Amino acid sequence: MNFRDPQTAKKISGHIKKIAPNDYEIKFMHVCGTHEQVVSQYGLRSLLPENVEIIAGPGCPVCVVPSQEIDEAIYLAREGKILTTFGDMSRVPGTDLSLHDCRSEGHDIRIVYSPEDATQLARENPDKEIVFFAIGFETTAAIVAAEILRNPPKNFSIICAHKTIPAAMHLLIGSGELQIDGFILPGHVSTIIGAIPFEIFPRAFRMPVVIAGFEPVDVLMSIALLLEQIRDKTPKVDNEYSRVVNYEGNIKAQKMINEVFEIATVNWRGIGRVAEGGYILRNKFEKYDARKKFNVKIEKSRDIHPGCSCHLIMVGKLTPDKCKLFGNECTPNHPYGPCMVSHEGTCNIWLKFGGKLRFT
Secondary structure, eight states: OOTTOHHHHHHHHHHHHHHSOSSSOEEEEEOOHHHHHHHHHTTGGGGSOTTEEEEEOSOOTTTTSOHHHHHHHHHHHHTTOEEEEOGGGGGSOOSSOOHHHHHHTTOOEEEOSSHHHHHHHHHHOTTSOEEEEEEESHHHHHHHHHHHTTOOOTTEEEEEEEBOHHHHHHHHHHHOSSOOOEEEEEHHHHHHHOSGGGTHHHHHHOOOEEEEOSSHHHHHHHHHHHHHHHHHTOOOEEETTTTTOOSSOOHHHHHHHHHHEEEEEEEETTTEEEEEEEEEEOGGGGGGBHHHHTTOOOOOOOSSOTTOOHHHHTTTSSOGGGSTTBTTTBOSSSOSSGGGTSTTSHHHHHHHHOSSOOOO
């Protein structure tokens, strides 16, 4: 099947318009930066009825990293450690500066493509301390867990900043400040955790949810499935991305994550404390915990700088074009807030593609 076929997309769009209720507004939220990129790049919003809205949630993995964790990484770099991280993370602002700014001061901060690159760097530099800034959702938590289980060298450690998607969804539903009629679930995360962790939403909240892939037809199909659940009053977990995601998920990856990490209440940037919202290293692996190993303590940090609206954009209360800094003081070359940095950040995507372009 051609998942970018315009005729197929328009056919699904016609079905959406036929089954969508016409007497009230519908809001579906996705929690994946790649989904926002697909929606904006291909102008999918223009194919929907005016009363069906797709809003972007906290699905950008670098955007939700709080300043305190960035400040911890900067502290370690300034203490002479070799700090390794993914490319998108380097420009996300901390309280006063980013890792990119810290590197400009002359500190050793290196971009890597995987935690395996960082452990290899540790083997090649046995007289240096190598710290990997471990960010991301369940998808990247799995590869970090796998690396920890390979018994990396003693001069390797991590700042664990992994977050869990279902917990953030719980918080958004429970806040009561935002109308959400259904969730488009992230395909990448679902390849790891499967459908089971999402069953609580239709069961406890009567909330329709659909696991979706990353092509235009995938996203449109997921919207159609959500609307069918609403029409039939049968909330459930639908799996549109069945060519990749199975119901149980990746059992081996789950076992590795559970062996290395435990669930904890953690901070999310723009959201605050999220119960069971992230991972911390289990005690038996604390020798790889950079915070404990080097006694890192950051007394004060600031997530949102004056004038920035990222905290509202990340929870779907505001679209980027409503922020007064968007495209002016805040651009990808000079990001003021985290949503403008990553290619998965909503502001970055809207500046590049626009939020409501025509379908192409």
